Amino acid sequence: MDKNRLQRQLDMKRSLIDQGYLDEQFIQLEELQDEDSPNFVEDMVTMFYNNSARLLENIEQALVTGPIDFPKLDDYMHQFKGSSSSIGATRVKNECTRFLEHCTAGNAEGCVRTFLRVKQEHAILRTKLETYFQLARQAGSSASGGAKAR
Amino acid sequence: MSFSAPSMENGFSSPRNESFPAGLRVLVVDDDPTWLKILEKMLKKCSYEVTTCGLAREALKLLRERKDGYDIVISDVNMPDMDGFKLLEHVGLEMDLPVLMMSVDGETSRVMKGVQHGACDYLLKPIRMKELRNIWQHVFRKKIHEIRDIESHDSYDGIQISRNGSELSDDGHMFCGEDLAYVKKRKDFENKHDDIGDHSSTKKHRVVWSVDLHQKFVKAVNQIGFDSKYEVGPKKILDLMNVPWLTRENVASHLQKYRLYLSRLQKENDLKASLGGIKLSDLPSKDPAGSFGLQSSINGNQNDVPNGRYQFSGDNFFAQDVDSKNHEGDLKRVVSETKRTLTADLPDPQDMRTQMSFDHSFGSLDSEVNFAAIPAPYSWSKAPENQFKEEHKPLLQLEDGFSQLPPSGIHNHIQIDDPLQSASSITSGLSMTGREICGPEKIKPLYPQYSSNHMSILSPKESAFDSFPVQSKSQMVKHQSFEPISTAISSMKPQGFNLSCITDFESCQRNLISATDSTFEPFNEDLTVCWLEGDCHSMNFGLPNVEFTDYIDPGFIAEFPIYLCDTLTSDTECPFDPPEYSIVDQGLFLS
Numbered sequence: 001m002d003k004n005r006l007q008r009q010l011d012m013k014r015s016l017i018d019q020g021y022l023d024e025q026f027i028q029l030e031e032l033q034d035e036d037s038p039n040f041v042e043d044m045v046t047m048f049y050n051n052s053a054r055l056l057e058n059i060e061q062a063l064v065t066g067p068i069d070f071p072k073l074d075d076y077m078h079q080f081k082g083s084s085s086s087i088g089a090t091r092v093k094n095e096c097t098r099f100l101e102h103c104t105a106g107n108a109e110g111c112v113r114t115f116l117r118v119k120q121e122h123a124i125l126r127t128k129l130e131t132y133f134q135l136a137r138q139a140g141s142s143a144s145g146g147a148k149a150r
Numbered sequence: 151m152s153f154s155a156p157s158m159e160n161g162f163s164s165p166r167n168e169s170f171p172a173g174l175r176v177l178v179v180d181d182d183p184t185w186l187k188i189l190e191k192m193l194k195k196c197s198y199e200v201t202t203c204g205l206a207r208e209a210l211k212l213l214r215e216r217k218d219g220y221d222i223v224i225s226d227v228n229m230p231d232m233d234g235f236k237l238l239e240h241v242g243l244e245m246d247l248p249v250l251m252m253s254v255d256g257e258t259s260r261v262m263k264g265v266q267h268g269a270c271d272y273l274l275k276p277i278r279m280k281e282l283r284n285i286w287q288h289v290f291r292k293k294i295h296e297i298r299d300i301e302s303h304d305s306y307d308g309i310q311i312s313r314n315g316s317e318l319s320d321d322g323h324m325f326c327g328e329d330l331a332y333v334k335k336r337k338d339f340e341n342k343h344d345d346i347g348d349h350s351s352t353k354k355h356r357v358v359w360s361v362d363l364h365q366k367f368v369k370a371v372n373q374i375g376f377d378s379k380y381e382v383g384p385k386k387i388l389d390l391m392n393v394p395w396l397t398r399e400n401v402a403s404h405l406q407k408y409r410l411y412l413s414r415l416q417k418e419n420d421l422k423a424s425l426g427g428i429k430l431s432d433l434p435s436k437d438p439a440g441s442f443g444l445q446s447s448i449n450g451n452q453n454d455v456p457n458g459r460y461q462f463s464g465d466n467f468f469a470q471d472v473d474s475k476n477h478e479g480d481l482k483r484v485v486s487e488t489k490r491t492l493t494a495d496l497p498d499p500q501d502m503r504t505q506m507s508f509d510h511s512f513g514s515l516d517s518e519v520n521f522a523a524i525p526a527p528y529s530w531s532k533a534p535e536n537q538f539k540e541e542h543k544p545l546l547q548l549e550d551g552f553s554q555l556p557p558s559g560i561h562n563h564i565q566i567d568d569p570l571q572s573a574s575s576i577t578s579g580l581s582m583t584g585r586e587i588c589g590p591e592k593i594k595p596l597y598p599q600y601s602s603n604h605m606s607i608l609s610p611k612e613s614a615f616d617s618f619p620v621q622s623k624s625q626m627v628k629h630q631s632f633e634p635i636s637t638a639i640s641s642m643k644p645q646g647f648n649l650s651c652i653t654d655f656e657s658c659q660r661n662l663i664s665a666t667d668s669t670f671e672p673f674n675e676d677l678t679v680c681w682l683e684g685d686c687h688s689m690n691f692g693l694p695n696v697e698f699t700d701y702i703d704p705g706f707i708a709e710f711p712i713y714l715c716d717t718l719t720s721d722t723e724c725p726f727d728p729p730e731y732s733i734v735d736q737g738l739f740l741s
Binding site for chain 2: 023024025028029031032037040043044047048051075078079081082083085086087088093
């Protein structure tokens with residue numbers, strides 16, 4: 001195990017949390033990681049991104065297609081928000097909340113605007129997490145979860 | 151912590167109880183694959199046995215297939231194929247399992263909705279491990295309540311309700327699958343956890359409302375007149391009952407429960423109305439003719455299944471209207487409702503009266519059987535449980551094929567969320583009623599097909615039997631203290647609900663209605679009170695697998711939950727042994 005690399009991984013994690021990209025849930029995922037599922041966190045993140053692409057697509061379609069169906073949008077976004085909460089994607093979640101506010105208010109423009117923000121945060125986080133997992137791998141499998149090393 | 155094995159036996163079908171809560175069988179339903187995996191991992195870490203499901207329909211299917219296969223359900227609110235709340239209702243009605251809702255949305259209104267639909271808890275995503283670690287408490291609580299209810303109503307040790315109406319004890323008691331020892335153990339168990347208990351109606355100073363006692367109670371109530379429910383007061387009832395050692399306070403609390411029962415039935419009716427139509431597939435309607443099933447079953451004649459089964463599974467009793475097949479959905483809902491609303495307290499008689507009008511709730515049945523005891527508007531919606539009004543027109547209007555036995559009624563007593571609990575109580579009650587119900591032969595099992603689950607028929611606890619002249623079918627109706635058989639199909643296997651009973655039910659209803667009155671007309675028609683009897687399991691605590699046995703007790707006995715039992719072959723008297731009855735009572739009233 002490369003101590004430096006481990007340290008880098010931990011530092012990055014700390015930074016992601018401090019900046020609000022990730023929250024407690026992410027830590028919890030790490031704690032769930034064990035011998036049975038050594039790559040649990042990364043697996044979950046991957047699963048999230050795979051699934052969320054579809055959800056975002058649904059939202060986008062609902063936004064661009066004909067008159068906006070706000071209740072439906074609300075449903076879709078709730079689904080997406082719920083999904084984001086699974087990996088602790090805080091910033092993404094927050095943007096979702098803003099979107100939902102506009103949605104409830106029936107504000108189409110606000111929805112479109114906040115939706116773009118949601119997509120943006122979603123993409124930014126993905127990049128960061130990719131880097132993070134790379135560091136984790138480099139730091140050695142035992143430290144990849146970082147469960148012990150908070 | 152571990153439950154004493156015997157007592158939990160019924161509740162949990164596996165021996166894992168020994169190391170409870172480890173091995174708790176959890177069914178997780180969530181359309182989000184990520185969450186599903188995460189929850190699975192978390193629950194496994196808690197040493198629970200996890201089954202995941204991405205679709206609500208699939209989940210229901212799993213639950214129905216393995217009635218007793220799960221202890222608790224955790225479901226997301228937002229799901230594409232079915233509204234989480236709807237699933238919640240179904241589960242509550244059919245299986246009487248504790249259900250936890252999850253959502254990323256913690257808005258008060260949503261949470262409230264969840265609770266209204268019967269959720270035991272509402273978890274906010276992201277869900278923490280520690281929250282999941284504690285979910286066993288919901289299962290435990292149900293069991294406790296169940297036991298308590300049984301205890302409270304079980305004035306007779308060894309009340310046994312035979313699950314399949316099979317054997318009767320010497321004195322004609324119906325014995326359920328559990329044996330006396332079991333019952334005793336349960337009692338012990340409950341006693342031990344008495345303090346944990348809580349709102350169960352068995353409280354310290356409780357009077358054991360034996361079948362006889364309850365019958366007297368119902369009789370008194372009926373004498374005062376169902377219609378004058380508003381004036382029915384404990385004092386008056388007490389006077390009429392002429393039981394020297396009984397206090398006004400005892401009667402008052404018992405009355406309250408009775409009312410709750412009735413109102414709950416009503417609520418369920420309402421629910422039912424909104425639900426599709428529950429299919430009581432297994433309603434056992436063996437003997438539609440007038441046998442209020444109960445009797446025969448009680449008598450232990452080996453049952454005609456319908457009769458025999460009084461087992462109430464917790465909340466599963468339903469007064470099913472045979473005719474209302476389509477009320478399956480409603481029934482289910484009702485069941486869940488009743489289950490949920492099962493509270494020990496019976497609302498005011500007034501409420502009951504109004505509530506009992508199952509008519510409303512069950513739109514479908516034309517001939518709404520009015521449970522005498524049932525307050526007029528019986529809405530399945532969480533109406534207070536006391537729908538079961540004893541005075542009642544015993545026949546609960548089985549709307550939608552719900553025998554109005556207000557499942558809630560039974561539940562009321564039980565105060566359990568667990569339908570099983572009520573079922574058990576109902577079972578006892580049923581036995582009693584069986585006796586009474588014997589009379590009318592028309593009573594057809596409401597749900598002939600209802601085989602699987604027991605319906606807990608709210609039978610007033612005790613004494614109900616006395617008031618029922620079992621012998622002839624015609625007599626049966628007399629009492630009509632029919633405690634609305636709650637069609638709580640709580641444990642009913644959804645698939646099993648065929649409301650074939652409903653058809654009978656309707657006729658029963660008619661009968662009931664006519665019978666209602668204090669005069670207790672004999673039921674000529676089949677009482678559609680169907681009770682879905684579950685197997686004795688229902689007695690177990692919160693068994694998910696409450697099955698509705700197929701007996702349907704048409705008898706509406708004022709005090710007894712009306713269950714349309716086809717097995718009720720009226721001709722014979724169904725001697726209700728108190729023990730059996732008390733179980734029923736338990737279901738109904740927790741004195």
